[in-house]
Amino acid sequence: MGTGRRLRLAAAALAVGLAFAGPAQAADGLDGAALSVWWAVPFAGVLLSIAVLPLVVPAIWHYHYGKIALGWALAFILPFLATHPAGTVVETMAHVMLAEYVPFLILIGALFTIAGGVLVRGNIHGSPATNTTLLAIGTGIASITGTTGAAMLMIRPVLRANDERRHNAHVVVFFIFLVANVGGSLTPLGDPPLFLGFLKGVDFFWPTVHLFWPMLLVTAILLAAFYALDTYFYRFDTHLPPKPDPTPDNRVRLEGKFNLVLLAGVVGAVLLSGTWKPGIEFVVLGTHMPLEGLVRDAILIGLAWWSFAATPADIRAGNDFSWGPILEVAKLFFGIFATIVPVIAMLRAGPDGAFASLVALVTGPDGKPDVAMYFWLTGGLSSFLDNAPTYLVFFNMASGDAAELMGPLATTLAAISAGAVFMGANTYIGNAPNFMVKAIAEAGGVKMPSFVGYMAWSAVFLIPCFVLVTFVFFR
Numbered sequence: 001m002g003t004g005r006r007l008r009l010a011a012a013a014l015a016v017g018l019a020f021a022g023p024a025q026a027a028d029g030l031d032g033a034a035l036s037v038w039w040a041v042p043f044a045g046v047l048l049s050i051a052v053l054p055l056v057v058p059a060i061w062h063y064h065y066g067k068i069a070l071g072w073a074l075a076f077i078l079p080f081l082a083t084h085p086a087g088t089v090v091e092t093m094a095h096v097m098l099a100e101y102v103p104f105l106i107l108i109g110a111l112f113t114i115a116g117g118v119l120v121r122g123n124i125h126g127s128p129a130t131n132t133t134l135l136a137i138g139t140g141i142a143s144i145t146g147t148t149g150a151a152m153l154m155i156r157p158v159l160r161a162n163d164e165r166r167h168n169a170h171v172v173v174f175f176i177f178l179v180a181n182v183g184g185s186l187t188p189l190g191d192p193p194l195f196l197g198f199l200k201g202v203d204f205f206w207p208t209v210h211l212f213w214p215m216l217l218v219t220a221i222l223l224a225a226f227y228a229l230d231t232y233f234y235r236f237d238t239h240l241p242p243k244p245d246p247t248p249d250n251r252v253r254l255e256g257k258f259n260l261v262l263l264a265g266v267v268g269a270v271l272l273s274g275t276w277k278p279g280i281e282f283v284v285l286g287t288h289m290p291l292e293g294l295v296r297d298a299i300l301i302g303l304a305w306w307s308f309a310a311t312p313a314d315i316r317a318g319n320d321f322s323w324g325p326i327l328e329v330a331k332l333f334f335g336i337f338a339t340i341v342p343v344i345a346m347l348r349a350g351p352d353g354a355f356a357s358l359v360a361l362v363t364g365p366d367g368k369p370d371v372a373m374y375f376w377l378t379g380g381l382s383s384f385l386d387n388a389p390t391y392l393v394f395f396n397m398a399s400g401d402a403a404e405l406m407g408p409l410a411t412t413l414a415a416i417s418a419g420a421v422f423m424g425a426n427t428y429i430g431n432a433p434n435f436m437v438k439a440i441a442e443a444g445g446v447k448m449p450s451f452v453g454y455m456a457w458s459a460v461f462l463i464p465c466f467v468l469v470t471f472v473f474f475r
Contacts, residue, residue, distance in 0.1 A: 032342075032349030039076070039342035040354070046072040046335040051384070051429045055451075069335035076339045094285035096337040103297055105330060110266055110300040115149040116321040117259040117311035126161035128230040131171055132223055134158050135178050139219055142183030143190035143208075145263060151180045151433045159444045167233040169448055172441040173457050174226045178219060180433040181425035185215040185418070189267060191431070193382075193391030193420040200395065201402030202413070204274050210414045211421075214473050218422060218465045225461055256315045262303045269299040340392070347396045359397060369398055371474045375415035379423030379466065383430045391420040415474045422466060426458045427451070 049068050053061040061068070081089050134154065142150035158175055162168040184190030186208045188198035194207050273296035280291040346353040351360070362373045374394060381390045394416045399405050405413040424431030428438055428451055438448050449457060 032345035032347065032354075033352040035342050035346050035349075035354060037346070037354040039079075040346065042072045042075040042335075043339035043343045045075070046339050050332065066331035069332045073335040073338040076342065080342075091286035092341060093338070095287045096334075096341075098284055098287045099289060099293075101333055101337060103293065104333065106297045106300050106304075110304040111146060111149060111263075113304040114259050114262045114266065114307040115145060115152055116316055117256040117262075117307045118153055119255045119315045119318045120153065120157045121253050121255060121318070126158075126165060126168070126171070128227055128234050130161060131158070131230055132227045134161065135174060135226060136219075136223060138175065138179035139183035139223075142179055143186035144267070146189050147180050147184035147191050147431065148433045148436070149263075150183060151175075151437050154179055155437050155440050156444075159441060159446065163444065165234070167236065169441075169446055170226075170229055170233065170457075172437060172446055172448060173454065174222060174461075176434050176437050177222055177425045177458075177462060180437055181431050182215060182218050182222070182422055185211045185421050187267075189270065191421045191424075192388035194417060196388055196392055197395065197402070197413075197417065198270070198274060200400075202406060204271055206406055206413075207417060210410060211418055214414070214418050214422075214469050217472065218469060221465050221468075222461065255318075256311050259307050259311065262307050265303045266300060269296045269303070272296060272299075343393065344396055347393060355397075362394075362397065369409060369412040371411050371415045372470050374398065374412055375419040375466075375470060375474045378416045378419030379426070380419075382420045382423045383426035387420040387424040387431055391416060394420075411474065418469065418473075422469070423462075425462060426455065428454055 046069060049061075049065075049072065053065070053068070077089070077093070080092075134157065138150050138154040138158075141153070144150075145153065155172075155175065158171060159168075162171050181191070184194070188195040188202075188204055188207070190207070194202075197207075198204060273292045276292050276295075278291050282289045282291075282294075346355050347359075349355075353359075358377075362370050362377060364370045378390060378394045381393075395405070395413075398412050398416060399409055425434070428434045442448050448454070
């Protein structure tokens with residue numbers, strides 16, 4: 001597997017892992033009002049490093065990303081150790097490792113292993129109707145398999161269907177809009193921010209109920225716009241000399257179908273951990289580890305082992321399956337979970353914390369949340385930083401209490417959720433699957449837009465949708 005693709009896949013896995021909110025819980029013992037904004041620098045540094053360095057200095061990042069992530073982590077941990085009791089530091093880091101880091105590796109490892117066992121072979125002709133149907137299917141399954149899983153499953157069939165067309169970059173752009181972002185709106189497994197909310201106490205089907213209509217509106221507009229645009233390019237292509245088709249049309253077939261049953265098992269395990277509360281827990285270094293979480297992790301390990309043992313090797317080879325991305329992700333995570341601790345503490349301090357001006361920006365004159373500002377600020381930051389930690393920031397800023405956010409602040413939570421999921425599509429770095437799809441498309445010979453060029457596409461097609469969503473749902 002090439003270096004670029006390994007990094008993109010690692011970033012994709014990182015996006016899922018960022019959904020865990022353990023550091024927020026570990027921040028409970030910190031006095032956010034006593035912390036200055038400088039404590040947020042390591043968090044900003046590690047996120048910007050992940051977003052920018054692979055683009056600017058890819059060779060340096062490839063060989064030293066683990067050291068860079070560790071450096072940012074130490075930039076927080078060492079001052080933290082110098083200014084707080086050693087017991088507080090130990091308990092905080094133990095919570096990050098035992099309650100979040102290990103479960104994260106289990107979850108992403110299970111999803112990665114099982115999704116890598118499903119392969120779509122064959123090819124069909126990429127007409128406007130066919131392409132629109134493929135995008136609609138990918139959008140629909142994204143909330144079940146996750147945006148990363150749906151993108152991995154659908155991108156190669158989409159590319160094969162259009163590899164004889166001279167104008168096909170727009171197909172991948174709309175694929176990123178819909179399959180890698182908007183489609184993940186309806187369940188916690190769909191997109192990392194929503195899984196984060198689930199771990200914070202948001203009901204599993206809460207996004208299904210509250211984001212269904214905003215998601216349907218955006219999806220309908222984008223699919224209609226895509227069909228019209230693809231029809232134009234398709235007719236234009238027919239007037240040009242034919243291009244050789246490297247993958248002639250042949251019967252489409254799905255291999256490794258039993259892995260779809262295992263994916264359903266992953267959904268069941270996550271649902272179990274959110275609904276079954278036996279009240280039994282174990283305490284290790286001050287970290288509370290509930291039984292339901294341990295049972296969930298055991299089930300996920302079993303499902304992943306079953307998938308790996310039973311899936312034929314040629315299926316995984318067809319998906320370019322490799323353990324490399326998981327190993328890379330493991331090295332990156334400590335930095336994120338360590339450095340976000342003081343940020344959450346400062347946000348929880350509200351008007352008494354270093355982010356008081358940000359709190360004021362999303363608060364109306366009557367002291368109530370400004371729902372439209374929550375939507376646009378969450379979305380705006382999600383466009384350039386990873387959308388999962390951005391969701392975490394505004395979730396805690398709004399209340400941090402899932403019961404309150406699902407109740408009297410339900411519209412605010414919907415705005416935060418929609419902003420994080422939808423607007424991750426605005427740039428290549430807004431949601432990690434975006435770059436993964438871009439890298440795979442370019443490896444297949446598609447001339448994708450530049451970073452700025454892609455933003456021009458999103459400005460034309462996405463921003464008007466989001467303005468309409470604001471007026472319809474979040475005024």
